[in-house]
Amino acid sequence: MSEKFRGLSPAEFFHRNREIAGFSNPARALYQAVRELVENSLDATETHGILPFIDVEIRLHEERPEWVVLRVADNGIGIPLSEVPNVFGRVFYGSKYVVRQTRGVFGLGVKMAVLYAQMTTARPIYVKSSPINSRYVGEYLLYIDISRNIPHVQKMRIKKKTKNWHGTIVKLTLEGSWVQAKKRIEDYIRRTALISPYATIRYRSPDGELIFKRVSRELPQPPEIGKYHPRGVDVEVLKELIRATNNASEVTLLEFLVKHFEGVGEKKATEFLQWSGFSPDTKLTELKLADLEVLASKMKTFPGWRRPRPLTLSPLGADLLKKGVKSILKPEFVAAVTRPPSSYSGHAFIVEAAIAYGGEIPPQDTVMLLRFANKMPLLYDEGVDVSRKIIDSIDWSIYKVKLPAPVAVVTHVCSTKIPFKGVGKEAIADVPEVEHELEIAIRDVARRLRAYLSRMEKLYEVKRKEVTIRKYMGEVSSALAYIVNRDPEEINALIEELLKKELAKKEVRPDVVSES
Amino acid sequence: MSEKFRGLSPAEFFHRNREIAGFSNPARALYQAVRELVENSLDATETHGILPFIDVEIRLHEERPEWVVLRVADNGIGIPLSEVPNVFGRVFYGSKYVVRQTRGVFGLGVKMAVLYAQMTTARPIYVKSSPINSRYVGEYLLYIDISRNIPHVQKMRIKKKTKNWHGTIVKLTLEGSWVQAKKRIEDYIRRTALISPYATIRYRSPDGELIFKRVSRELPQPPEIGKYHPRGVDVEVLKELIRATNNASEVTLLEFLVKHFEGVGEKKATEFLQWSGFSPDTKLTELKLADLEVLASKMKTFPGWRRPRPLTLSPLGADLLKKGVKSILKPEFVAAVTRPPSSYSGHAFIVEAAIAYGGEIPPQDTVMLLRFANKMPLLYDEGVDVSRKIIDSIDWSIYKVKLPAPVAVVTHVCSTKIPFKGVGKEAIADVPEVEHELEIAIRDVARRLRAYLSRMEKLYEVKRKEVTIRKYMGEVSSALAYIVNRDPEEINALIEELLKKELAKKEVRPDVVSES
């Protein structure tokens, strides 16, 4: 009748419950592993001002057809050699637990790939890293010791650098269903290329090789590491910040606020403390738990905070976005916009949108939509995404788009916290502030499309008049000629003469046609 | 340009990503907290042969209207006083990490409730536990130290027992949206009462009090702790089992298999080792990693294993299920069935189903469905659940059910691993083995409903014949009388006489009418 109690390591937990992180079956697991590695590579390059070169290779294992070998190489900053084992071999370990826009945030993804690989094929992960500021290159073969959640290094070799290469190469052998996953993976790579037009991505698979060459050498401003916005905290965050404060018994509440929170200067902090009834001179150690609860609750509701600043964000920028769209969708026209920063519940966000028309875009019954969040493509659950909702609510005919039409809308939401709809992280919820910004952005680019389509229309108007009249002239002449008993040629000549006079009245003015 | 690396405690991780465990907003969080506590209480009672008495109380906080105080008390076996802090204050700690059917399996739920409470209200959790075999009662006020994932006991009091009470009381103060959550919570409690008819559940809320008295004093056989089935392992499980083996250098592979796996005797183990090409005498320490990978892969595919035994499972049983359905749905007829054990990919499962008809069930256009998994009600995503799929594919008219009809189907799947469709854990996937068993069970109870409806029909048949003939007799008499020029009364008398003779031929045999 007695129960046996024991603790579980995080690695054990996720080993048992891998579907939580998307590793639910061999097809999904392969797709997820590709994503995790590619996104780590992008974070290791562009975030640090490096033009990314990413090499993705998928091949089937020679002996075991149900196994897949996945290799991703980048030219990023590399990983400090001392950190390599933990970064790949310890769940909940990483560099991304800060207020900054990055793709991954859980510190979980790549470890899940390692876990999945070792539980299905018992093969260690191979890592080679050449940190940018180091003179050494390291190679590792390592496992996760699941029961203890620590890395287990099977082999390691540290050499002096001989080439100037820096970056990281990761190689995994896992059970994966290539046939079922390939459509999704290619889609993912293609859309990643669109949103990272400064990256060169080489993708080799059993189906052949695709190369997406960078179309720009400009990089967006990398995100900075920021502070918490005062509206986004809870008691536990306050406790953590206070605990991390040295000599807390000497630091006042005022100083604490100014130091740790985004957009809070002395004036703003004083104003807040007055409003909330705290004394500015209270020392941190004097605050009881109940006080902290009240403080957090007041911070959440104070109406006077400044909006969060977007330094922590790294939007693509309208020019780059246009380049990305052009290179992947190959449209006849493209327009893009980056909205000014905005915020919801203390989280900064920026919305970008692009519209593309014609060219190689196939005409479709609805407006095609490509969604991105923090530069990650969102491939699933489009039907419940706020962008789809907005697009479906727009009467496109006011923008001169008559469906079916060859038109695509691209939306990109950057935020330190993307408001996803569920744990699937594939659809953005309709948070009013985000919805508002998205609608403005989409309507903005839609208006530019309308201007383009109008100019194109005008160009053809006079021409069309002539074509229309000539089209019907023959029928009119012969009908009239029959009734009045005349030669049709005669009637035709009469109309011809009148038409020439009519057309002379109008003049054709070609105009600047494309924004692109 | 350098990155700061660090580790995160499991508590920190889930604090940041609470939506993964269902604590995504104040309404959902309150519902989820109720579930976690009630399910822990049920596991602490019935699993150990105790008739559950569960007292659930929800009230609004006197001062802070957005806060809710949740209290759940049970008469379970209690928690060993030394384990109380870890059980409530440490993520990934618990007694359920074994092969056995229980409601919770993550060791996560109650800690998430504690985490959510302390981050929204900064109030500690109150726990009072009186372990069944102890002479002491303990009371605790405790927090989770999030950054270290350890319990922080604020107050503690251990007393000698004065009453004979054993069990656990938990009280939490959390931010919660009562108005939005109440419909779901009541639904959850009601369905829990249906599937646990041996439990008395008292539920007090701002809307009043509901008491579901137990309708049976019978408890289903509690589940035993089992071994792994050989088909359900991977390399990591093998490694763990070998690591836990004392003097592994002396234990042979044969002995290992016989000792650790369900349904594997010497004969079966020898057969398998021969089939897979391993020597029975190999010592565990001689096995290399690559050997383990091959071993796991062979174990997964060996066709000769016995089915998993259901000792680890605890179905309700047809009688109890009928009692539960009767007490909650109050139908005119009910039938239930418990299927023999079955398995999929090495996991044992048992399917139960009940059907209820008439009484207080309102007629509906589709068959009403109540789903349960391991005695937990499934409230959401019915549309994609395998039970719904089966019910919708059945032509109910063959069971004499003409929709709209007052009919409800209850399905219950017990397993050491329920094949849920997603991390939401609300819909069961259409695994062929499970679908097959469910369909057999549903059709079985549907046939019993048909038999009941047929008997009811027969009872009325003779009576209906008389009514039918008499109904049309007047029209027939007067029409014939008009045509042949006779008195209608005369014709009527002729028919009347014939009818009496006809009815005398049949005799009315009332029959046993209800199964219930």
Add this chain to the structure above:
Amino acid sequence: MSSQSPKGKVAAPSDSEVLAKLESLAKKLVEQMESGVPPYLVIPVRTMANTIWDRKRKLLVLGPKTARREFFDIGESKRFMQTVLMLSLIVQARREGDYPTIRELYYRGKRTIKYTDERGNKASEETWDDQRESNAVIQDIEVATGLLREHMGVTHDAKGRIVGNMIIRSKGDEIDLSKMGSGAWGIPSFVDKIEILRVEADYVLVVEKGAVFEKLNEEEFWKKNNCILVTGKGQPDRSTRRMVRRLWEEFGLPVYILTDGDSYGFYIYSVYRSGSISLSYESERLATPEARFLGVSPSDIERYELQGFTIKATERDLKRAKELMNYPWFKESKRWMEELELFLEKKEKVEIEAFAKHGLKYLSSEYIPKKIKNKQWII
């Protein structure tokens, strides 16, 4: 346009008059062009907005608004071409003595025009895509010339039947409509070309339903009640309406309409009486503004104890009844508004055949003669 026709005489303009009118339209266009003006047609506007309720004559007539259809206005040029094309087809039929249907005119004028579009692509277009387009220009020509399509020799599927004490002359045959046996005379397309030589009857009874007409004819109702019996078989065609109109206009016979007691029946009455709201230009020749509605009216359900013999009105019935309440001729009639309101309130319709409840002769020997005798019709 309309004037009291000489009693019974042929009422159609001659073929040469018709041709002259049609040709003059085309001549005007050529004259415009020769004097340097881009060609245009002037066509009375056929929209609801240009429809006027002539209270005195109890008729909807076309208002004074006209529209210029210019060939050089690219929004109009296709329709211009279609109008001229149709004009030539009709002129040709008249010149050659043909009697086409509107469907034939559609096919006769249908062809593919090949051209090069403004982007230089080869393209093609039909002179018209469907019959709606060719029909619309026929109507344009009707209003532009003041001629009905029948005058232009266009035939249609004529459904009407007539029987009774009257003698007519058509194509030289003298026909006695009281000598049709069990059958009846099928009214042809071109009623205006018929001479009505003699009519000896007290009134005209128009029944909506063909089967009821057959029954009354078989019973020789018209002989026993000295009337002319007509059916348009549901929604009446133009020639049935024209025949009824001529009997009323030229011979002063009262006209009674007998339909089912539902919105569809009321609408059929409305068509005999005033025509379609959207084709008001026809009504000056086709409508019988004094036509009397004999029944079945909603109030008859109670009066004749037909409860239980009714049918539930559908949403569409009710919608249509509401529309009828906006028609000027109903709006001006207190009795009609009462009946329509009753219909909307009770939401029940009743068929002519429901009188069979009271016996198979009830309709012909009770309901119809008594309603007429007691002046229980409504207008």
Add this chain to the structure above:
Amino acid sequence: MSSQSPKGKVAAPSDSEVLAKLESLAKKLVEQMESGVPPYLVIPVRTMANTIWDRKRKLLVLGPKTARREFFDIGESKRFMQTVLMLSLIVQARREGDYPTIRELYYRGKRTIKYTDERGNKASEETWDDQRESNAVIQDIEVATGLLREHMGVTHDAKGRIVGNMIIRSKGDEIDLSKMGSGAWGIPSFVDKIEILRVEADYVLVVEKGAVFEKLNEEEFWKKNNCILVTGKGQPDRSTRRMVRRLWEEFGLPVYILTDGDSYGFYIYSVYRSGSISLSYESERLATPEARFLGVSPSDIERYELQGFTIKATERDLKRAKELMNYPWFKESKRWMEELELFLEKKEKVEIEAFAKHGLKYLSSEYIPKKIKNKQWII
């Protein structure tokens, strides 16, 4: 049942014969009861399964299967009551000389029966809920007595028109169908009561479409081509079919059917020729098994260069054409199978009016006479 009728004579049984047949049904029931047998009717089964293709006569006829309808079988008792009720209504109409429509019979017999159900609740039921039920028992009485509903004096909405060199006698009137002016004689419900006195014509031309009939009549096609011109206006009613049948059967005239070139048109031909598959018992009196299909046939599209003047066939058209291919009279005809297969292959339909492409006179002066002359009809 069917026998060569004497040429042109009245073909209907007399009212007293009809009454005797109907009354004997009821008498039999009373006799059963008096000898202690629960009452039952014996009724030939009208299902497809009891339908036989008579290859020699090219007719679908009812097979020998009959069913007992017992009053005391609760699955049948309502239908038994309805049959007896309908029988009494028809007997009454004959006794009183009424000519009801089937709709009137429905209303005449409709009433509410009040009763107490087996659970002791008050309940009520209609003698019939809709006309489908009352129509079905009329058909039962037709097959049980071997009488057509027209013989029992049941009228219907007769749509057909006829014109040409023939003289008939109906209700004592002698009617010359070549003296109808622009109009035509409207065929009544009871064709068997008509005496056909004289027919002077080479053939009968049946056109599907009313508007085409009007046009041909206006052009005096029948006079120029010495034929009888008939239209059933789409799907023909029973009396039009009976009239065509009599002209063929009693006067030996070849019958040509002219319809649109689509499944609906082919089906109309099929109705003239053999009747509806589900009403095979009628065909012995209504069908004209040697009727010839004149067109428009799918192969005419190419032959007469009508490409571009066709309409895309719908899924329903194609489905229907496939069904037609299973009809025995089509199945036995190589030419028909070719045409139907061509239709399914090209998926295009064509209307009679499309010949207007070649001029408005093309149909009457080229297509019809030449097709007949060159024996290009199919059967």
